[in-house]
Amino acid sequence: MEEQLRTLAKMQVLDDKIGQYRALQQELPKQLNEILEQVEIATANLLTTETARAELGKKLRAIEMDIKSNQEQAKKYATQLTDIKNNKEYKALNSEISFLHDKIGDLESTELELMEEDNAFKAQIEEDKKALAKAEQLKREKEGDLRAQIDAIEGKIEETRAARNELAINLPKSVIKHYGNMIKTRNNKAVAYNREGSCDACGFNIRPQIKIELQLRRKMITCESCGRILMEHFEEL
Numbered sequence: 001m002e003e004q005l006r007t008l009a010k011m012q013v014l015d016d017k018i019g020q021y022r023a024l025q026q027e028l029p030k031q032l033n034e035i036l037e038q039v040e041i042a043t044a045n046l047l048t049t050e051t052a053r054a055e056l057g058k059k060l061r062a063i064e065m066d067i068k069s070n071q072e073q074a075k076k077y078a079t080q081l082t083d084i085k086n087n088k089e090y091k092a093l094n095s096e097i098s099f100l101h102d103k104i105g106d107l108e109s110t111e112l113e114l115m116e117e118d119n120a121f122k123a124q125i126e127e128d129k130k131a132l133a134k135a136e137q138l139k140r141e142k143e144g145d146l147r148a149q150i151d152a153i154e155g156k157i158e159e160t161r162a163a164r165n166e167l168a169i170n171l172p173k174s175v176i177k178h179y180g181n182m183i184k185t186r187n188n189k190a191v192a193y194n195r196e197g198s199c200d201a202c203g204f205n206i207r208p209q210i211k212i213e214l215q216l217r218r219k220m221i222t223c224e225s226c227g228r229i230l231m232e233h234f235e236e237l
């Protein structure tokens with residue numbers, strides 16, 4: 001009987017390992033997606049900033065042209081001014097010129113604001129490029145390894161399961177069946193241990209008589225509450 005219990009304990013170790021592989025099977029693709037997503041996000045951010053800067057560039061060029069045409073107009077009026085003899089016309093043209101100068105002044109201050117915005121965009125683009133380079137480097141460093149790990153997991157699970165089944169060959173059918181049921185229905189734990197007088201899986205108190213039987217290892221004992229195969233820890237498996 002002691003050998004059967006030992007075999008069950010070894011099987012549980014392998015099932016724990018399978019459980020860890022299953023958890024990795026969930027976790028690793030998430031890590032991979034996260035890394036790929038970071039590159040996509042960084043690429044999109046850079047594109048957004050570059051597009052915004054290009055839009056701003058269009059506005060800036062339009063304002064520059066506007067300033068230029070107003071300046072030319074003002075210059076033209078200034079030349080005309082020298083030919084005017086009539087005082088009334090002179091005043092009218094003069095106020096037209098000062099109106100143009102005000103307009104040019106307004107345009108120039110808008111131009112300055114836009115140039116400041118453009119500088120901010122330029123700095124932002126540098127930041128975005130750095131973030132993208134960082135995301136891409138992480139991808140280069142991790143993607144291959146993660147994909148290889150993901151691809152290898154199923155094989156490792158199969159290997160571990162085969163080793164567990166190999167151990168099970170030596171056990172009575174009814175014991176194998178109970179073990180299998182517990183693995184399936186009890187969160188991958190078929191074997192539980194006496195921990196300070198309680199089942200370490202469900203916490204149920206172990207009766208004194210059963211504690212003695214656990215020490216003796218002469219029969220298969222299951223937890224009265226969770227049904228798992230209960231045993232004392234082995235010094236060494």
Ligand SMILES: [Zn+2]
Pocket residue numbers: 192199200201202203204223224225226227228
């Ligand atoms: Zn229990």
